[in-house]
Amino acid sequence: MAITRWSSPSTFKPLEELERLRREMDRLFDNVMSRRSWLTAKVYPPINITEDKDAYYIRAELPGVKPEDIEISVEADTVIIGGERKAEDVGTNVTYHRKERETGKFKRAVRLPTQMDPDKVEAKFKNGILTVILPKSEGSKPRQIQVKAE
Amino acid sequence: MMAAEKELQVKEKQQAQQQAESTRDIPVYIPDVDIYETQDALVMLVDMPGVAPQDVNIDLKDDTLTIRGTVSDYGLGETPVLMEYGVGDYFREFTLGHYIDQSKIEATMKDGVLKLVLPKVDRAKARKIEVKAE
Numbered sequence: 001m002a003i004t005r006w007s008s009p010s011t012f013k014p015l016e017e018l019e020r021l022r023r024e025m026d027r028l029f030d031n032v033m034s035r036r037s038w039l040t041a042k043v044y045p046p047i048n049i050t051e052d053k054d055a056y057y058i059r060a061e062l063p064g065v066k067p068e069d070i071e072i073s074v075e076a077d078t079v080i081i082g083g084e085r086k087a088e089d090v091g092t093n094v095t096y097h098r099k100e101r102e103t104g105k106f107k108r109a110v111r112l113p114t115q116m117d118p119d120k121v122e123a124k125f126k127n128g129i130l131t132v133i134l135p136k137s138e139g140s141k142p143r144q145i146q147v148k149a150e
Numbered sequence: 151m152m153a154a155e156k157e158l159q160v161k162e163k164q165q166a167q168q169q170a171e172s173t174r175d176i177p178v179y180i181p182d183v184d185i186y187e188t189q190d191a192l193v194m195l196v197d198m199p200g201v202a203p204q205d206v207n208i209d210l211k212d213d214t215l216t217i218r219g220t221v222s223d224y225g226l227g228e229t230p231v232l233m234e235y236g237v238g239d240y241f242r243e244f245t246l247g248h249y250i251d252q253s254k255i256e257a258t259m260k261d262g263v264l265k266l267v268l269p270k271v272d273r274a275k276a277r278k279i280e281v282k283a284e
Contacts (some may be wrong), residue, residue: 044160
């Protein structure tokens with residue numbers, strides 16, 4: 001940021017100064033707002049939601065979770081992802097050097113802006129990533145509107 | 151039973167500090183690992199969600215074990231709506247002791263978890279030392 005001297009009457013232009021301040025504020029806000037919202041919910045598992053024209057995709061990293069230990073339910077506009085990450089069976093008589101991987105139960109509700117058809121929701125689990133596919137209803141898909149010439 | 155009742159907490163992924171820059175324009179993370187020792191081997195469990203078994207690269211040079219995982223299939227071409235975790239590759243290095251039989255290391259990958267079994271050389275296996283009474 002440039003440092004402008006205030007005192008000199010020849011350089012002090014209040015309106016310009018205000019304008020500069022406004023730009024500076026805009027820049028600050030843009031920085032805060034456009035920051036990617038890492039870990040907003042603080043509920044396990046962290047999720048990424050993406051969309052294309054046909055569906056919403058909710059992804060979560062669940063390494064080491066067995067597909068049969070994941071439960072997904074859908075109710076109107078809310079998807080609930082729950083399950084348990086169980087400890088690996090390591091047998092008895094082992095000594096740990098490091099233990100960074102955590103185990104436990106989880107449950108998280110995700111609300112989407114549109115109603116979903118529970119029958120059409122699909123879930124895949126591949127390489128430790130859960131993907132829940134929520135097809136968009138016909139009504140919520142973007143439509144191309146033709147402009148007619150009269 | 152306490153451990154089984156525990157609820158999982160969100161933990162932010164840590165980015166790896168690499169000497170060389172990656173050629174892919176995505177972050178590189180440090181995977182979480184468990185390392186435990188059994189009587190015959192050292193076992194490592196490495197969390198690398200999103201990495202297919204064929205995209206894991208394990209390198210052993212001198213005493214340094216390097217684990218690299220490359221992610222694929224993470225929704226490229228879709229529009230992000232909410233991003234709570236970063237998607238990236240994985241990288242972590244370990245120095246192995248001389249008691250590992252480097253020719254017999256085995257690796258398997260399942261559900262995003264890499265399991266490495268590093269067998270100990272015979273002389274490194276735990277011996278019970280008997281105390282003799284004099």
